[in-house]
Amino acid sequence: MAMNNQGRDSTPHSVSVTGDVVTFTGNKALQQEEALIFEMDNPGAVGVDLPEPVTVKTRLGGLSARAGVGLPQLAEPDVVRHYTRLSQKNFAIDTTMYPLGSCTMKHNPRLNEKMARLPGFGDIHPMQPVETVQGALELIDQLAYWLKTLTGMPAVAMSPGAGAHGELCGLMAIHAALDARGESHRRRVLVPESAHGTNPATAAFCGFTVDTIPAEENGRVSVEAVKAKLGDDVACIMLTNPNTCGLFEPQIREIADAVHAAGGYFYCDGANYNAIVGRVRPADLGVDAMHINLHKTFSTPHGGGGPGSGPVVLSDALAPFAPLPFVVHGKDGFTLVEHAKDAGEATPFGRLKGFHGQMGMFVRALSYMLSHGADGLRQVASDAVLNANYVLASLKDVMSASFEGPCMHEALFDDRFLKGTGVTPLDFAKAMIDEGYHPMTMYFPLVVHGALLIEPTETESKRTLDQFIGTMRHLAEKAIAGDLAHFQAAPRLTPRKRLDETQAARKPVLRWVKPVPQAVVAQAAE
Amino acid sequence: MTIRFTKDHEWIKLDGGVATVGITDYAQNALGDVVFVEVPDAGKVLEQGKDAAVVESVKAASEIYAPVDGTVIEGNAALGDDPSLVNTAPEGDGWFFKMSIKDMAQFDALMDQDAYKSFTEGL
Amino acid sequence: MRYLPLTDADRSSMLATIGVDSVDALFRDVPDHAKLPGKIAGLPDHKGELEVERHLSRLAAKNVTASSVPFFVGAGAYKHHVPASVDQILLRGEFLTSYTPYQPEVTQGTLQYLFEFQTQVALLTGMDVANASMYDGATGTAEAVLMAARVNKRNKVILSGGLHPHYREVVETTCGIMGMDIRAQAPDWKNAEDLSALLDAETACVVVQTPSLFGHLRDFTALCDAAHAKGVMVIVVVTEVVSLGLLPSPGSMGADIVVCEGQSIGNGLNFGGPYVGLFATRDKYVRQMPGRLCGQTVDADGKRGFVLTLSTREQHIRREKATSNICTNSGLCALAFTIHLSLLGEQGLVQLARINHANAVTLADKLSAVKGVSVVNDGFFNEFTVKLPKKAAKVVSKLAAKDILAGVPVSRLYPDVEGLDDLLLVAATEINSVEDMDALVRGLEEVL
Missing domain, CATH: 3.90.1150.10 (Aspartate Aminotransferase, domain 1)
Incomplete structure (x- = not known):
């Protein structure tokens, strides 16, 4: 019998090393040290193969072509390895529990990713003729239907680019509604002290003054505390529900009624809508506007900080002021209202974003909703x-x-x-x-x-x-x-x-700068 | 030379006709490592209790209020290069700005050293 | 339900640990009238993957995709080829399902690519420093205007007639509510406007775009000099970022803030979003800059690492005194941008830009030869304006019926301005073959 007997040991050595392990490379097996891409420059290498351009006489309107940009050059394997190694330095929902309160780090289904990459959604241009994008408009319309039905609200603005942008949308709608009522003097916004920092930031952005409502001992906002602040200069209250302490506001309906009776609106920060979706409809709580972070409630990926999407559901009182553009379903299929003159009875307050909103996020959210169902x-x-x-x-x-x-x-x-x-x-x-x-x-x-x-x-x-x-x-x-x-x-x-972090803030280094070669330094010193 | 203190933990030191303003050791302790200071330009008219300068630590940004009405004579340019002076010498090289005082009664009404000491002990 | 790991047995035992009979007891603070007894009416029940795929694929199939027809649509979003490895890396769970890097020890991956992204943007724009991205070019432009007003404490804004109308509208909406005085100029399709005459001591900033909406190119050096002499800041907008591989950088012309739509590099068309706004400025303005910033520092062992920094500008600390209300950037789109630009490298980016320009010149020559059609532009990058003998919107519609997506009628962006009905914006990129161009020429000859 011929046999390869130069095999390896099949049991580990019984040697144990304690303390920090020091390696020659600084790597620790799966944990690789990684330089900046700029430090890996390999002049002459290419990461893409492009054809030679056809020969033409350039028409740059008198401008001369740029001398250079200063980017490094690497072949594809080096680029792929670099970013793969970087990825391995991150915690993520896929690899670990991520119990980050208020951020809702839930599983991101991969079906959503697959659907968003269908060429029929990913490879269509926002300015194509509407007759060539009927399926896209129908998808936006279907998502809007789900959001309206789940929340019980009559309208939804789809274009805001993230939750904070949705807040801005909601407060601008309130601003416009007050102006339309001839009550532009209402410029005070009530915000509980437990609110996300975005709430006062958004209110200030819209030119409102912020008036803080103290929290009760039990972490809630009381209707008495709100009533004490009400007056004919109040534009709205911004209330998160469930609130940032993770508690449902038991007096929310009374608070909404009191604010309405005083002539103000109720903006609900929907950051925590995931706690009540399908069990409570915000419309039944007296809400006039609420943004929905699609990543929190409807599982679009967090992506290391975006992109997000923040549709805003609106009450009848605020619906006419929703921003452009929006989708309308008529007898000839779906159309896109892009200009105020085509808005009919509505009086949009303006436009918040280029094009039509975060379509890629819409597809993912609808994929998630269809998967879960009511x-x-x-x-x-x-x-x-x-x-x-x-x-x-x-x-x-x-x-x-x-x-x-x-x-x-x-x-x-x-x-x-x-x-x-x-x-x-x-x-x-x-x-x-x-x-x-x-x-x-x-x-x-x-x-x-x-x-x-x-x-x-x-x-x-x-x-x-x-x-x-x-x-x-x-x-x-x-x-x-x-x-x-x-x-x-x-x-x-x-x-x-x-x-x-102190050093980072005191002496900010916010980009890589090409080091000056030693020879040049020496020359300068002479 | 007379020194007075505000409830917002600023000190104001009067020497001749010129008052120097900064934050107290208590305040720099509470702020932690100061990373940035924005001081007012000469000539800026200040109103007691209104924003006069900004101080930032890693975790917090705070407004510095004018302790009294008056006009800025000079901002401390050294803080631009080395904001840590606020931590190391809050009542010395870490001063924020010099100003002229419009109404001495406002200055006289502020806390003196002993009053400020018992004020911080009560916090 | 495949996304919900709890079993009924788990639920029972957990309720017992909590000491309540049912989940309903945990919702005790919800007012009775708002408690829904069962699932919401009017919506279907859950579906398996196959059913969801079928439902969404049916909708997707109703759209005409850019890759399937001769395609010349631009006006702020451009069809480019994105290398396969970009999306593969993007889909790694460690990037896709991570959060904002608030805990730097376990998010060095995200932080390092943001640092690389900021460096790339600074190099491309010719500026000192860039942030970690904005929602898109249009919102970035509004943020730039607000930043200029913070820097020089002025209130008037001049918007070039070459600025994309969506950008103008976002500035009008966003900065208008802040009470700014916004002076938008008439659409400058002839590249004839002179903005330096409009600058005065009340002007906070002037916003120009290159290439302009109509594709025109300009040297803004003189405008920057004139503006700076009056304390006015110049914001240069770039909606086609590939152009920066060939054209002089806005920084070299003297821009104070540069805002770009970064979609063209790494990101698909996606019917308008998500995209990625690039935002760059001079060192001296960095503390007035909106958005997240990643900075270099060292760890407890003295090793190089990265953190989010200067966050005291942001809403979660400054609340109503924040520079902006924005929380998120456009992380994944910025990652796609960074990977694609790393693959392109210096040589690839320059060559890509040259191919785009060469294809546009080729197309412009072909279209000029069509009877009744003229190219308006003297200079352009990869998009230009043509004047047609008929209404552009109708021509575009007729060509769409022939499966040719010819471009964007200017009237779709400016429905209220007379005299623009016969203008069409046409873009050519590396994706357009000579056959595509000839198909457009033939199509035009048929419908004109």
Whole structure:
């Protein structure tokens, strides 16, 4: 029998090394150090093969062609490896639980991606004749129907580019409606102190003054506190519901009625709509306008910070002021109203964005809605709330829950349980990273001290939640037991340890600059 | 030379006809590492309690209010290059601006050193 | 439901841990009248992947795609070839399903590509510094106008008649509500306007576009000099960013802020969005710049790393005193831009730009030869204006019926302005073959 017996050992050596592992390259196996693309310049290499242009006499209107841009050159394999390696330095929903409160990091179905890439959606131009894009307009119309039916609202503006842009849309509609009523003196906007920072920023952007409503002891806004601020100069209230503490506002209908009675409008920040979709219709709460972050409620990808999409549902009072463009279904199919003169009875307040809105996000959101259906979307809200309450119930004996009773889609803790340990919420969060979890939201909302806001979302299994709860309990007990050093040194296992944000802000370095060659430096010195 | 303090943790030091304004050690401690300071230009007319300068740390941005009515004589250009002076020498080289005072009664009504000390102890 | 991992057994045991009988008990704060007893009426139940694919594919099939016909549509969005590896990398879950990089230790991937993106944008535009992207070119332009007003504390804005009308409308809507005095000039299809005469001590900024909506090219050096002499900022808008491979950079002409629509590099047409706004300025204005910024720093071991920085300008800290209300950038589209531009490199970008220009020149010559058709432009990059003997909208419609997408009638963008009905914007890129161009010529000859 001929046999290759020069085989490898099949059991590991029994040698163990403790402490930090130092390698020649700085790489740590799967964790690769990676230069900037500009530092990898390989002059002469190409990443695309393009034909020679046909020979023509250039017609640049008297301008001379540019001398150069200064970009590096690399072949495709190097570019692909570079960005693949960069990707491996990120936490993502695909690889880990990402319980970032208020951000709703839920699973992003890949069917949505496939649908958005159908050439019939991805390869059509916004300025093609409308008769060649009937399917695209029909898709926008169908998505609008879903959004209106789910929220109970009569109209929706589709073009805003993200949630904050949707807020701007809603407040501009309110601004326009007040002007149309001849009540341009109404310029005060009521915003609870627990609100997202975007709310006051948006109100100020529209020329409104911001008047803050204090939160009650129980994390809610009371109708009395709102009534105390009402007056004939109030334009609207901006209320997040469920609010940023993860609580449903029980007096929301009374608040809406009081604001309406005082002649103001009710803008609802729909950032947390995912907690109630399919179970509560915002129309039944007295809402006049609400933006919907398609990534939070309808699973479009977060993409490291966009692109988003923020359609705004509107009440009858605000619908006539919705921005251009919008889709109309007539007897000859779908048309696109792009100009005020074609808007009929409506008086659009203007235009918020180039072209017609975030079509790629619309396709993904509709794909998600069709997948879930009316039954599944109701279950989405139920499971999101169930998961958050399970986390709350399982941790409230070791961590300090900020409020009594059940929460909605996110569980809010504060730093009382860390008192005397020296461990800050930031230290605690960094220790979670070493355990393989993206941290929760910290220090927001501002109404509690050292906030820790956990939003598991409906797409985490009970097994994942149990592991997470076990980890959080372990860390809380470790902190309380006095192992301060463990927290202050965290994270230890990431490609980079804690970064110096002070240096970054004091001496901003916001781009790569080509180093001056040594020879030139030496020459200059002479 | 007389020094007075505001409830917003600014100090104002009067020397001859010129008052120098900055933030207190208590304030720089609360802010953390200062990364940027915007000081007013000479000639700017200030109104007590209104925005006069901006100070930013990594996590927060705060307005510095004019402690009294008056006119800016000079902003501290050194803070542009080295904002950390606010942390290292808040009541020295980390001053924000010099101003003339319009109404001495406003200055006299501010807290003196002892009053400010008991004010911060009560926080 | 395939996206919901909880089983009924899980739900029961979790409810027991919480100590309530049903999920309904957790919704106790919802007013009774607003509690829906069951699923919302008027919507279908859940569907499997196959059914969803069929539903959406039917809608997609009703549209005429750019790749399937001779295609010359531009006006602010351009059909270019995007290398296959761009989308493959984009689809990596670590990029696709990550969030804003607030925890830098576990988002160095996103932060480093943003740093590379900012560098690329600064190089392309010839400026010092760029942000991590805006929603799109139009919103970026409105942000630029607001920034100029913050810098010089003036209130008047002059918009060139060569600016894309959507951009003009977004500026009018967004800056109008802030009370700015916006002076939009008449459509400058003849490339004849003189903006320097309009500048005065109240003017915050002047906004010009190159190539203009009508495809015209100009050297803005003199305008920048005239503006700076009066303390006016110059905002240069570029809607076709590939042009920067061939044309002098706005920075070299003296621009103070440059805003581009970045769609052309890395991003598909997508019926108008999502796209990516590029935003660049001079170092001295960086603290007045809107949007996210990524900066270089070191970690606790002294190794180079990246963080979001100067965030005190942003809404989550400054609230009503923020420079802008924007939270998001256009992350994935910026990533697509960065990867595609890295693949192109110096040589590829320049060559791509030359091919675009050469194809446009070829097409312009062919169209000039059609009876009754004339090319308006003296100079252009990859798009130009032609004057037709008939209404352009009707011609475009008739050609669409022949499966030729000929371009954008100017009247679609300017329905209220007389004298523009016979003008058509025609774009040619690297995707257009000589056969495509000949098909357009034949089609025009038939319908004119």
